[in-house]
Amino acid sequence: METDHLCIGGGPGGMFAALTAAGSGKRCIILEQNEQLGRKLRITGKGRCNLTNNCDRETLLANIPGNGKFLYSAFSRCMPQDVMAYFEELGVPLKTERGNRVFPVSDRAEDVVQALQKAIRRAGIPVIRCRAKHLILENNRCCGVRTADGREFRAGTTLLATGGVSYPKTGSTGIGYQLAEKAGHSIVPPMPSLVPLVTEETWCRDAMGLSLRNVTLRLYRGDKCVFEELGEMLFTHFGISGPLVLSASAVMRKGQPQDYRMEIDLKPGLTPEQLDKRIQRDLTDSPNRDLGNILHALLPAKLILPVLKLCRIPPDTKANSMTREQRLTLGKLVKAVPLQVKTFRPIEEAIVTRGGVSVREVNAKTMESKCCPGLYFAGEILDVDGYTGGFNLQIAFATAYSAGLAMSEADQVLF
Incomplete structure (x- = not known):
């Protein structure tokens, strides 16, 4: 089968690129190994789909810790406001929440997927269920793909938008890395980003299920603070998770995970002096009660015993017998x-x-391979990633738009 444009992967990048490329009136086909398009998109934002972040370009780039400069051109062509306008036109009303995070008014990721699917049907883009196995490489050019079931699809331009290796049940199996490598690309070793963290401290297990809000998390490498942010986090059976922790994990790019330590400020709204006065007041109000009972007004119940243990203060210590040194500790x-x-x-x-196709080998303006003409990339397969807050989907849409636009303007070479 022959076509003008071939998009391998039916996630947000693949669908957006296909719609952009097909806008020129040429033929386009999407190859997707899952039964449904946008399977990973359906679970983003805990099923609500944090589409993008309603901010300016400088803020976007500041939230891309990995190869942000590579995205300057793509963001210039496709800003968050462009993405928002696009989905509003598709009939998906949007809202902007805390941190400029953008969600469907319905809080349903499914509405976003359905809107893209309807647009694909209106554009007459066939979706073929199959698994890509080998790129067709002829005369140092990508001319399409051969599938696992033996079919051959030839195209003037071929896009790889197969994602990374996170959430493999959604189809992110890393096949795109293998295809790109055979086309001559270097693959930066895949690593987890925006991932929960396992801690040395076992007491986190005792606090499992506790969600903290309006706390400040600080991440240190040695004595240097490399991350500090106010927000939410969660204790689990293995350690910690939640938005703050996921964002902090994206900063851990040097050395090994164990090179990093964290501090949680449970009362960021109080100075040390104000907190000390608060503690003194609580102790004065209940002089004959145990600390383990008094601290319920100050700390979540699941943190009282761990905190006292870290302070080496017995929980049955009476308020009126607490020393100044213990109070300050x-x-x-x-x-x-x-x-x-x-x-x-x-x-x-x-x-x-984090990791993937080296951006040094990709044209930042067109997303075309520098190693293999006719081959393009979009989304998570590239070695670019951002913090939580809609930045990673914005990367997918912006790179897909640049790729789709360049594909539509490329000279078609089928043979």
């Missing part, structure tokens, strides 16, 4: 609960994959 710990990172959770649990 308690206040200091509340402002900086220590956690030692042990490792990342498995890459399969990561929201996105």
Whole structure:
């Protein structure tokens, strides 16, 4: 089968690129190994789909810790406001929430997927269920793909938008890396990003299920603070998770995970002096009660015993017998609960994959391969990734738009 444009992968990048490329009126085909398009898109934002982040280009780039400069051109062509306008035109009303995160008004990722599917049907883009196995490489050019079931699809331009290796059940199996490598590309080893963290501290297990809001998480490498942010986090049976932790994990790019330690400020709204006065007041109000009972007004119940243990203060210590040194130690710990990172959770649990096709070998303006003409890339397969907040989907849409536009303008070479 022959076509003008071939998009391998039916995720947000593949669908967006196909719609952009087909806008020129030429033929386009999507190859997707799953039964449904946008399978991973359906679970983003906990099923709500954080489409993008309603910010300016400088803020976008500041939230891309991995190869952000490569995206300057793509973001110039496709800003968050362009993505928002596009989906509004598709009939998906949007809203902007805290941190400029953009969601469907319905809070349903399914509405986003359905809107893209309808647009694909209106554009007359066939979706063929199959698994790509080999790129067709002739005369140092990509001319299409051969599938696992023996079929051959020839195209003037071929896009790889197969994702990374996180959430493999959604189809992100890493096949795109293998195809790109055979086309001459270097693959930066895939690593988890936006991933929960395993801690050395076992007491986190006792606090499992506790969600903290409006706390500040600080990440250190040695004595240098490399991340500090106010937000939410969660204790689990293995350590910690939640938005703050996921964002912090994206900064852990140098050395090993165990090179990093964390501190949680449980009362970021209070100075150390204000916190000490608060503790003194609580102690004065209940002089004959045990600390384990008094601290319920200050700390979540699941953190009282761990905090007291870290302070080496027996929980049955009476308020009126607490020493000044113990009180100051308690206040200091509340402002900086220590956690030692042990490792990342498995890459399969990561929201996105860090690593992938080296951006040094990709044209930043067109997303075309510098190694193999006719081959293009979009989305998570590239070695670019961002923090939480809609930045990774914005990367997918922007790179897909640049690729789709370039594909539509490329000279068609089928043989």
